Amino acid sequence: MNKELIYVIGQMATEKGIDKEVLFEALESALLSASKKTMGVADNARMELDRHTGALRVFARKKVVESVGDAKLEIALSEARKLNAEADLEDEIEVELPPQEFGRIAAQTAKQVILQRVRDAERDAVYSDFIDKQGKIIRGTVHRIEKRNVIVDLGKAEAVITEREQIPGERYNPNDRVRAYVQEVKKTAKGPQILLSRADAGFLVRLFEAEIPEIAEGIVQVKAAAREPGERAKVAVVSTKRDVDPIGACVGLRGTRIQVISRELRSEKIDIVEWAADPATFVARALSPAKVSSVTLGPPDESGEARAVLVIVPDNQLSLAIGKKGQNARLAAKLTGLHVDIKSEGEVEEERRLLEEERAWGQAALAEFPGLGPQMVERLSEHGLFSPVRIVRAGFEALEAIPGLGEKKAAAVLAAAEDWITRHPPVEPEPEAPPESTDDARAVEAESQPVEAESHPEGEAPPESVARTSTE
Numbered sequence: 001m002n003k004e005l006i007y008v009i010g011q012m013a014t015e016k017g018i019d020k021e022v023l024f025e026a027l028e029s030a031l032l033s034a035s036k037k038t039m040g041v042a043d044n045a046r047m048e049l050d051r052h053t054g055a056l057r058v059f060a061r062k063k064v065v066e067s068v069g070d071a072k073l074e075i076a077l078s079e080a081r082k083l084n085a086e087a088d089l090e091d092e093i094e095v096e097l098p099p100q101e102f103g104r105i106a107a108q109t110a111k112q113v114i115l116q117r118v119r120d121a122e123r124d125a126v127y128s129d130f131i132d133k134q135g136k137i138i139r140g141t142v143h144r145i146e147k148r149n150v151i152v153d154l155g156k157a158e159a160v161i162t163e164r165e166q167i168p169g170e171r172y173n174p175n176d177r178v179r180a181y182v183q184e185v186k187k188t189a190k191g192p193q194i195l196l197s198r199a200d201a202g203f204l205v206r207l208f209e210a211e212i213p214e215i216a217e218g219i220v221q222v223k224a225a226a227r228e229p230g231e232r233a234k235v236a237v238v239s240t241k242r243d244v245d246p247i248g249a250c251v252g253l254r255g256t257r258i259q260v261i262s263r264e265l266r267s268e269k270i271d272i273v274e275w276a277a278d279p280a281t282f283v284a285r286a287l288s289p290a291k292v293s294s295v296t297l298g299p300p301d302e303s304g305e306a307r308a309v310l311v312i313v314p315d316n317q318l319s320l321a322i323g324k325k326g327q328n329a330r331l332a333a334k335l336t337g338l339h340v341d342i343k344s345e346g347e348v349e350e351e352r353r354l355l356e357e358e359r360a361w362g363q364a365a366l367a368e369f370p371g372l373g374p375q376m377v378e379r380l381s382e383h384g385l386f387s388p389v390r391i392v393r394a395g396f397e398a399l400e401a402i403p404g405l406g407e408k409k410a411a412a413v414l415a416a417a418e419d420w421i422t423r424h425p426p427v428e429p430e431p432e433a434p435p436e437s438t439d440d441a442r443a444v445e446a447e448s449q450p451v452e453a454e455s456h457p458e459g460e461a462p463p464e465s466v467a468r469t470s471t472e
Contacts, residue, residue, distance in 0.1 A: 006054045017156075018121045024049055026117030031056065033113050045097070058097040064089055126157045127192040130185045137206045138196070142176040152178060152196060159194035167198050167266050168230040179264065181206060199229035204270075207261045208235065214249040223275040226334035230266050234286060234331045236275040247272050271331075283309050283340060286332035290321035293345060308339040318344040362387025365424075369416040371409075379404060380413075388417035388424075 009027070013020045032047040045060045062075040064087050075095060080087035087093055140152035140159065150161040150172045161180055172178065180196035181203035187193075197203060205222050214220040220239050227233040239246040250272050251258050262268055271289075276282040280295040290313055298308035313321045321342050322329045333340045359381070365388055366377045377386075383402055385391045391399065391414060399410035 004054075006052070012118070016118065016122055017125055018118065020051075022121045023118070024051060026114050026121070029117065030109070030111070030113035032058075033109055059094045060097055061092055061094050064091045064093065123187075123191040127185065127187055129156060130154075130182065130192060130194055133182045134185050135202060135206075136182055137179055137203065137210065138182050139177065139179050140196075142172050142174055142178055144174060145172060150178075152180065154194070157192065157194060159196045161196045161198060165195070165197035165199045166229075167268075170198070170230075170266055198265075199227070201225040201227045201233075204233055204235065204261070204265070207264060208250065211260050212250055212252075212257055214244065214246075219244055220246045220249050224335050224337075226331045227268070228327060228331065230268055232269045232271070232327055232331060233265070234271045234273060234335045236273050236282070236286070236335055238275040246274055273335075279309065279336065279338065283311060283332065283336050283338060286335045287311065287313075287321050287328065287340075287342075290317045290328065292317075292321070298339075308341065309336075311340060311342045312345055312348055313342060315344045315346045318342070358389075359386045362390070365420055369413065369420075372413065372416070376405070388420040391417040392421060 009020060009023045012018070013023055028047040028049050031049070032045065045058060048057045048059065049055075050057075060072070062073060062080075064077055064080040065074045066077060066089060068074045068076050075093065077087065077089060080091070080093055083095065084093055138154065138159075140154045143151045143153040143158060145151070148163040150166065152159045152161060159180075159182075161178075165183065166172075178198075180198050181200050182194065183197040183200055183202070184195040185192055186195075202225075204227055205225050208222055209215050212220065215222060215237075219241055220237055222235060223238055224236040225233065235250070237246040237250055239249070258270055258272070262270055273285040273288055276285060280297060283295050284292040293312045293314060296310040296312075298310065301307045311321070320328070323331075329340055329342055363377055363381060363386055366372060366380065366386070367374070379402060380386060380391070383398075385394055385398070385402075396410055396414055399405060399414055400407055402410075405413070
């Protein structure tokens, strides 16, 4: 019987993919629980199952005392020295207990404990197997569709692609083969939960690694990626060798490599740009295919890095830089991790003209303030307070902080500016007709120029490189 038990444990370990030792420990724990019901052993007992013969032995740890009060927990000194000649008072020794037959209820208890431990071991094995695959691409078969969520059979476990992590427009049917990105593996009370994604930017990066040998070998590196799933994506790459063109390596001969990736993503348009360590250069390239006139970095944040940039583009490139419904600007911002503000050269020139006009009439108005000489007007202008409107907007604290302008003088200047505004109310501009379409970035639609750099008629090969910028 004992040999049969060893054989059954071996078979179960093979079928379930569980370590034999886990099953042995589960069996020992189960039999110990059962023995507490039949043999009345205390919590100081342990069960030992021989891994080769299947022999079962029960031991209890007892305290050596002069006079025994509880036989389950204590042993007399004379009896202890029969087992161990060196035993002394207050020592603890293990005493082997005589085995007994288990009853039906005890056997049922053992069975439940074993099954629970086996289930736990199976869940741990599945979790250990898939946690190593987190952040990688995995293949599976569509099992069923539940409330627009796709349940994928991975063999040992099931995973889910939520509606949010699906590429818009994709349709799934049972038994379809699917590739997806393992986004997260987490433990739950019902076992490991595996979340897959086909919309994550990591899926695009892993596809590049799988389809482009130079990336797999480390010659070309993917530095950043941004996606609007099913529509368009941008990928920033860099070469570790001077003689290797990173964009050409990703596009492939006549676009063969990039076409394979695009088909997997439901014909998603992919712009490939060369990464640059300089933020200004990187932003200019990220806005391709639009041509950029200049990039100005904003003030640094607490970490000392710029978080916003002002990009100026030619007037005829504004719609292309922003993209349809702001798509190109959004992807560039995601790719670079910066807030990107785009203006045309005409807009910048108009702002500069209005600023000069305000400076001219503003300084003329300040010159009329009582007790405000030319030098003080010049000092206010140096601090950007060259008109009554700007003085009122800045407030008393900003005025007081200007060197040479004390508390009384600041209060007088602020009062004079408020009085001037009261006597010269702003003229309300005539309302303009609302634009036909608006967007968070700008109310510009790229209707007259193509947005996708790699767009080409069906059946024709794409160009040798994709989305190279004028800064290269």
